[in-house]
Amino acid sequence: MSVRVRRVYEPPEPDDGVRVLVDRLWPRGLAKDMARVDEWPKGLTPSTELRRWYHLDERPYEELRGRYEAELAAPEAAELLNHVRELAAKGQVTLLTAAREPATSHAEVLARLLDD
Template sequence: MPGKRTMRVRRVYDPPEDGDGVRVLVDRLWPRGLSKERAAVDEWPKELTPSTELRRWYHEDRTRYAEFRERYEAELAEPGPARALDRLLGLAKSDTVTLVTAVKDIDHSHVPTLVAALERGRPSG
């Protein structure tokens, strides 16, 4: 369906499925113990991931999740990440985009914030 955004979220360790479409790794670090072939990743836009500083800050104290989300949203609004968001939105217009991640607790990671940004879309310009 042209114009409809189709996005999925899966763990990168799960085997690829036919319906995955474009598989996009949304982690800054490559998943441990996973070969590039097994990961079957098509894109790895590191600029869409939380900065190393933000990631380390959050990992020091997981109770900071609300502030982590706010800081990550601010990072996503910067020019590099904004262009990468636009690229994924463009891909999603013509194909399924599956965001893959190695994180175990997806609900308390950067992934829901990224998905929300993609679902909102970005106003051009």
């Protein structure tokens, strides 16, 4: 299984495989044709409440991880997570996020869950 995280603002690379946007909101200032997004499973993204909570006063990443994993246990999110896991079993999957620090974002939580 091969999953990686990249910023959606970076130019697409030939080895990206299936490009999956994992943000609930479309990235500011980015034209859809330039992003080359293959899938955008909004039910897999953090809830609006969680997203706002995390960006308020720079909350701890570990707490984000726990809260987001709890959201991913919901039936719709779990089904979408399995779908992306199946894509990764077939080849490269690149999770795309607009987060400034992808290593401490929800996209990294997803990547870890997919690699398990």
